[in-house]
Amino acid sequence: xxxxxxxxxxxxxxxxxxxxxxxxxxxxxxxxxxxxxxxxxxxxxxxxxxxxxxxxxxxxxxxxxxxxxxxxxxxxxxxxxxxxxxxxxxxxxxxxxxxxxxxxxxxxxxxxxxxxxxxxxxxxxxxxxxxxxxxxxxxxxxxxxxxxxxxxxxxxxxxxxxxxxxxxxxxxxxxxxxxxxxxxxxxxxxxxxxxxxxxxxxxxxxxxxxxxxxxxxxxxxxxxxxxxxxxxxxxxxxxxxxxxxxxxxxxxxxxxxxxxxxxxxxxxxxxxxxxxxxxxxxxxxxxxxxxxxxxxxxxxxxxxxxxxxxxxxxxxxxxxxxxxxxxxxxxxxxxxxxxxxxxxxxxxxxxxxxxxxxxxxxxxxxxxxxxxxxxxxxxxxxxxxxxxxxxxxxxxxxxxxxxxxxxxxxxxxxxxxxxxxxxxxxxxxxxxxxxxxxxxxxxxxxxxxxxxxxxxxxxxxxxxxxxxxxxxxxxxxxxxxxxxxxxxxxxxxxxxxxxxxxxxxxxxxxxxxxxxxxxxxxxxxxxxxxxxxxxxxxxxxxxxxxxxxxxxxxxxxxxxxxxxxxxxxxxxxxxxxxxxxxxxxxxxxxxxxxxxxxxxxxxxxxxxxxxxxxxxxxxxxxxxxxxxxxxxxxxxxxxxxxxxxxxxxxxxxxxxxxxxxxxxxxxx
Amino acid sequence: xxxxxxxxxxxxxxxxxxxxxxxxxxxxxxxxxxxxxxxxxxxxxxxxxxxxxxxxxxxxxxxxxxxxxxxxxxxxxxxxxxxxxxxxxxxxxxxxxxxxxxxxxxxxxxxxxxxxxxxxxxxxxxxxxxxxxxxxxxxxxxxxxxxxxxxxxxxx
Numbered sequence: 001x002x003x004x005x006x007x008x009x010x011x012x013x014x015x016x017x018x019x020x021x022x023x024x025x026x027x028x029x030x031x032x033x034x035x036x037x038x039x040x041x042x043x044x045x046x047x048x049x050x051x052x053x054x055x056x057x058x059x060x061x062x063x064x065x066x067x068x069x070x071x072x073x074x075x076x077x078x079x080x081x082x083x084x085x086x087x088x089x090x091x092x093x094x095x096x097x098x099x100x101x102x103x104x105x106x107x108x109x110x111x112x113x114x115x116x117x118x119x120x121x122x123x124x125x126x127x128x129x130x131x132x133x134x135x136x137x138x139x140x141x142x143x144x145x146x147x148x149x150x151x152x153x154x155x156x157x158x159x160x161x162x163x164x165x166x167x168x169x170x171x172x173x174x175x176x177x178x179x180x181x182x183x184x185x186x187x188x189x190x191x192x193x194x195x196x197x198x199x200x201x202x203x204x205x206x207x208x209x210x211x212x213x214x215x216x217x218x219x220x221x222x223x224x225x226x227x228x229x230x231x232x233x234x235x236x237x238x239x240x241x242x243x244x245x246x247x248x249x250x251x252x253x254x255x256x257x258x259x260x261x262x263x264x265x266x267x268x269x270x271x272x273x274x275x276x277x278x279x280x281x282x283x284x285x286x287x288x289x290x291x292x293x294x295x296x297x298x299x300x301x302x303x304x305x306x307x308x309x310x311x312x313x314x315x316x317x318x319x320x321x322x323x324x325x326x327x328x329x330x331x332x333x334x335x336x337x338x339x340x341x342x343x344x345x346x347x348x349x350x351x352x353x354x355x356x357x358x359x360x361x362x363x364x365x366x367x368x369x370x371x372x373x374x375x376x377x378x379x380x381x382x383x384x385x386x387x388x389x390x391x392x393x394x395x396x397x398x399x400x401x402x403x404x405x406x407x408x409x410x411x412x413x414x415x416x417x418x419x420x421x422x423x424x425x426x427x428x429x430x431x432x433x434x435x436x437x438x439x440x441x442x443x444x445x446x447x448x449x450x451x452x453x454x455x456x457x458x459x460x461x462x463x464x465x466x467x468x469x470x471x472x473x474x475x476x477x478x479x480x481x482x483x484x485x486x487x488x489x490x491x492x493x494x495x496x497x498x499x500x501x502x503x504x505x506x507x508x509x510x511x512x513x514x515x516x517x518x519x520x521x522x523x524x525x526x527x528x529x530x531x532x533x534x535x536x537x538x539x540x541x542x543x544x545x546x547x548x549x550x551x552x553x554x555x556x557x558x559x560x561x562x563x564x565x566x567x568x569x570x571x572x573x574x575x576x577x578x579x580x581x582x583x584x585x586x587x588x589x590x591x592x593x594x595x596x597x598x599x600x601x602x603x604x605x606x607x608x609x610x611x612x613x614x615x616x617x618x619x620x621x622x623x624x625x626x627x628x629x630x631x632x633x634x635x636x637x638x639x640x641x642x643x644x645x646x647x648x649x650x651x652x653x654x655x656x657x658x659x660x661x662x663x664x665x666x667x668x
Numbered sequence: 669x670x671x672x673x674x675x676x677x678x679x680x681x682x683x684x685x686x687x688x689x690x691x692x693x694x695x696x697x698x699x700x701x702x703x704x705x706x707x708x709x710x711x712x713x714x715x716x717x718x719x720x721x722x723x724x725x726x727x728x729x730x731x732x733x734x735x736x737x738x739x740x741x742x743x744x745x746x747x748x749x750x751x752x753x754x755x756x757x758x759x760x761x762x763x764x765x766x767x768x769x770x771x772x773x774x775x776x777x778x779x780x781x782x783x784x785x786x787x788x789x790x791x792x793x794x795x796x797x798x799x800x801x802x803x804x805x806x807x808x809x810x811x812x813x814x815x816x817x818x819x820x821x822x823x824x
Contacts, residue, residue: 201817235728242723266821342672352794360786367782380776384717386725386768393783526696615696 021576
């Protein structure tokens with residue numbers, strides 16, 4: 001019964017989202033203000049309905065209701081409860097429902113946000129948001145119904161793919177989706193601005209919190225996915241340039257560019273048309289990320305045809321939103337007034353370079369991902385575009401981008417001074433150079449690029465810290481301030497300054513982590529109990545191999561003791577092969593030992609039937625955790641920026657006291 | 669659930685995709701005695717695609733075909749081939765599809781030139797813009813909006 005009500009609620013949401021989409025447009029034509037106001041309750045109602053619908057599906061999964069097709073296909077009575085819940089979005093239908101739920105949530109938030117968005121802009125934005133919700137709910141109802149029943153109901157379900165039965169992958173999709181879907185708001189704002197025919201700094205201010213939120217979640221989502229691939233797939237890589245990863249990287253790159261271009265728009269009233277285009281492209285890439293991947297077209301041109309209804313619907317959605325918005329852009333953008341002159345050497349000049357390089361990187365990933373597909377369908381020639389291609393093309397674009405990060409921060413708006421900026425950055429440059437050279441000398445004979453990367457990372461981290469310090473000391477003042485005063489002033493800096501520094505420092509931390517992988521080592525050996533295998537400064541000894549039972553799997557586990565090079569025991573690691581009888585699948589569970597930010601990574605290979613010997617792969621991954629911790633710092637930077645006074649919904653006019661009475665009071 | 673939707677699902681949920689379970693890749697018994705030769709074999713393997721997998725190199729894959737290819741690479745190296753010869757040998761047998769780094773040729777020109785073209789196009793656009801900007805009219809906001817922005821952007 002609940003299932004049917006959930007299904008009905010979804011149909012109700014379809015109707016409500018249509019109301020939300022149509023009423024504001026109608027109101028604009030007829031000039032009826034009351035009609036326009038209908039969009040708000042409609043958006044709230046659609047959200048409530050979809051929430052109910054999602055709750056119904058979750059309930060079916062939680063209680064293993066095998067009369068529901070979706071539960072049968074993805075659940076099992078023995079499955080741990082957490083994965084029963086994550087199983088809701090661990091499949092096509094359920095993940096679409098989650099997607100729409102987040103979409104409706106954002107729609108509802110726009111509807112209730114009490115900020116200074118002009119009423120016409122808000123109404124149009126809600127209408128666009130309503131249209132998106134309508135189309136996707138329609139997609140679910142017609143092609144991907146999660147509420148379909150089976151009769152007779154089977155006694156047991158097929159279980160969720162064991163690879164997905166993992167905490168990382170339980171939270172990865174929601175994070176990623178909040179990111180993808182969050183950009184729909186920016187998109188809706190952009191379309192609304194195009195319809196309205198005007199765009200200004202108020203627009204930039206209105207979209208910035210949404211872009212920041214989406215970006216932060218997308219950053220976390222990608223990092224989570226990367227960490228999952230690292231520990232779950234068993235060969236220690238953290239980024240594979242897989243089409244699926246690229247699909248999430250593209251909106252991130254475009255979103256990062258968007259985040260920076262809205263700053264220019266807000267401060268300098270420039271880059272308006274470009275920002276609108278970026279907003280459209282970012283959401284379009286998010287749609288591609290969700291759906292082209294989902295349609296299977298990336299795997300092979302042919303698999304697209306396996307489910308034609310769904311495939312064609314997806315294609316139609318993409319054409320409607322991407323084609324439609326770009327057409328609207330081509331038609332209306334020339335009417336948007338351009339503004340703001342800027343000099344190449346200035347803060348905005350640096351941000352333009354940032355946008356140029358990010359857009360080029362995004363285009364490269366886009367072409368690299370889709371080129372084989374295009375070539376095959378045009379000429380039947382099959383080529384592969386793999387990691388070597390992306391490393392050759394992406395890194396040369398990323399390095400100059402990273403180099404200008406601290407510079408751009410240091411340059412003034414309107415007219416910057418390279419000489420003064422270099423002087424201010426002198427400390428960062430010098431320290432980075434010294435660090436790079438010291439590391440090079442220390443690891444002489446090793447990889448050459450790793451010390452360069454370390455130097456670059458150090459430059460970014462120190463550059464970000466320096467930005468806070470020099471702002472706290474005050475630009476261009478020769479007045480010496482005591483450390484306490486500088487500290488107080490630093491705390492008094494706008495949150496957005498701290499957020500920026502944190503995010504940029506996070507980028508530096510990621511770079512440090514990536515660079516350190518140049519020194520990663522790998523050991524490979526067949527071991528009997530008592531034997532050892534070394535990798536880097538650590539040695540693993542196989543204590544024993546034995547069976548172990550999990551809730552819904554049986555495992556053959558290798559128990560290892562890890563020692564450092566002087567023979568002291570550091571810890572123990574267990575790596576195993578898990579067999580899931582429900583799916584007849586074997587999954588390797590890698591064993592990780594974290595030492596500071598570094599990890600020892602053990603992965604079980606073949607288990608020989610007699611003699612208890614095993615194949616073991618042992619990696620030493622120096623500072624590898626920095627890659628994801630840096631990403632977390634970036635997302636945190638976004639969150640801190642979001643708490644900035646200016647960003648708050650309804651931005652209170654209350655001015656912050658310039659000179660704080662005491663150091664303690666400042667530490668709020 | 670048949671294999672195809674499951675694959676699509678995995679694809680959709682992010683992360684790299686495997687044929688089954690996690691990878692074991694190079695086995696201890698495959699490793700060459702000569703560490704220099706083995707290092708070259710690993711290097712070459714990382715650039716060759718496992719033909720039956722999703723975007724995986726033969727170095728990372730546990731598919732039987734990938735193992736065959738790894739052995740072929742090592743045999744050719746032992747026979748005294750240099751890296752290019754080994755690669756050419758594998759391409760001769762399995763076609764260009766096996767190369768993870770596409771060749772630079774007419775049919776991949778567009779692919780390889782994308783980064784340069786994108787940057788070039790961007791710079792050209794900026795140059796055009798900077799010339800056109802010279803006579804652009806200043807932007808007007810209403811006084812109320814100006815005041816609102818001023819109130820919102822006021823620092824400290």
